[in-house]
Amino acid sequence: GESVGLHLPTLSVQEGDNSIINCAYSNSASDYFIWYKQESGKGPQFIIDIRSNMDKRQGQRVTVLLNKTVKHLSLQIAATQPGDSAVYFCAENYFSGGGADGLTFGKGTHLIIQP
Amino acid sequence: EAGVAQSPRYKIIEKRQSVAFWCNPISGHATLYWYQQILGQGPKLLIQFQNNGVVDDSQLPKDRFSAERLKGVDSTLKIQPAKLEDSAVYLCASSLGTPGTDTQYFGPGTRLTVL
Numbered sequence: 001g002e003s004v005g006l007h008l009p010t011l012s013v014q015e016g017d018n019s020i021i022n023c024a025y026s027n028s029a030s031d032y033f034i035w036y037k038q039e040s041g042k043g044p045q046f047i048i049d050i051r052s053n054m055d056k057r058q059g060q061r062v063t064v065l066l067n068k069t070v071k072h073l074s075l076q077i078a079a080t081q082p083g084d085s086a087v088y089f090c091a092e093n094y095f096s097g098g099g100a101d102g103l104t105f106g107k108g109t110h111l112i113i114q115p
Numbered sequence: 116e117a118g119v120a121q122s123p124r125y126k127i128i129e130k131r132q133s134v135a136f137w138c139n140p141i142s143g144h145a146t147l148y149w150y151q152q153i154l155g156q157g158p159k160l161l162i163q164f165q166n167n168g169v170v171d172d173s174q175l176p177k178d179r180f181s182a183e184r185l186k187g188v189d190s191t192l193k194i195q196p197a198k199l200e201d202s203a204v205y206l207c208a209s210s211l212g213t214p215g216t217d218t219q220y221f222g223p224g225t226r227l228t229v230l
Contacts, residue, residue: 034218043119043206043221044158089157095216100171102148103219105157 012112019080021109023073023090030092034103035064035075037086044089047075077111085113117141119222121207127228133195136225138207140188145212146170148219149182149192152204164190165212194227202229 013019025033031052036044050057050064050073057064063076073090087110091103120139128134140147145166150158161180163171167187175182179198184190194201204224210217 032216036221041223043208043223046218046220049218091157098170099165100163101146102150102160102163102171103158105159107155107157 009107010110010112012114013080014114015080015082017080019075019077019084019111021075021077021088021090021111023075023106025071025073025090025092025106027092027094027104028068028071030094030104032093032095033064033066033073034091034093035062035073036089036091036105037084038089038108039086047088080111080113082113082115085111087111119207119209119220121205121222121225123225124223125226125228127230128197129230130199131196133193134197134227135191135193136205136207136227138190138192138222140190140207140209141220143211144209144220145187146210146217147184147190148208148210149190150206150208150221152206152224154203158206161192197227197229199229202227 034049035047037047038044048059048062048064050066055066061078065074087108089105089108091105093103095101122137147164149161151161152158162175162182164184167184182192204226206224207222208219210219
């Protein structure tokens with residue numbers, strides 16, 4: 001079946017720099033996208049979401065960009081901190097109206113912060 | 116607000132044995148999900164409940180996996196008999212209950228090792 005994928009398994013950045021994590025999705029009908037952060041031994045933690053009728057959404061130090069033309073999603077983290085070290089997953093959802101709205105996750109990008 | 120609770124946090128069993136996991140969702144959340152996360156991969160949906168009814172179990176291996184949410188609150192996921200490939204983290208998530216619009220919040224997961 002269709003699934004969400006990520007371009008890079010590992011991303012290393014310097015503390016204080018900006019990070020950009022990319023995601024390609026394959027289901028053009030998906031209408032809801034979410035970024036999760038997962039630290040070792042913990043469950044995924046919601047970061048930010050965006051709906052298909054938007055192309056940009058900002059939160060605190062994070063921005064999600066959605067390009068539906070090329071089916072691409074990105075997460076930008078400003079002024080990366082040591083606490084940002086984790087695996088980041090993008091997830092997509094296509095709600096067909098039948099009630100089922102389970103998420104489809106990609107494989108994840110491991111963000112490593114260099115001091 | 117208390118998060119999604121799961122127990123046990125860790126479980127080690129031998130193949131062909133049975134195991135059960137428990138989940139208590141966030142108070143007031145009508146929708147509950149079980150995901151399986153194999154090491155190095157993103158979570159994969161197993162089953163979705165809306166109150167005490169199953170909405171989607173299309174990816175649940177029904178020959179060995181079962182789940183219930185009898186009173187529409189807590190849920191249990193059972194594997195009988197377990198196989199080596201069932202080694203994974205089993206994540207429970209919950210959302211308010213409006214399909215396709217609500218954020219899914221995850222618990223810490225149960226790490227299962229099958230020997």
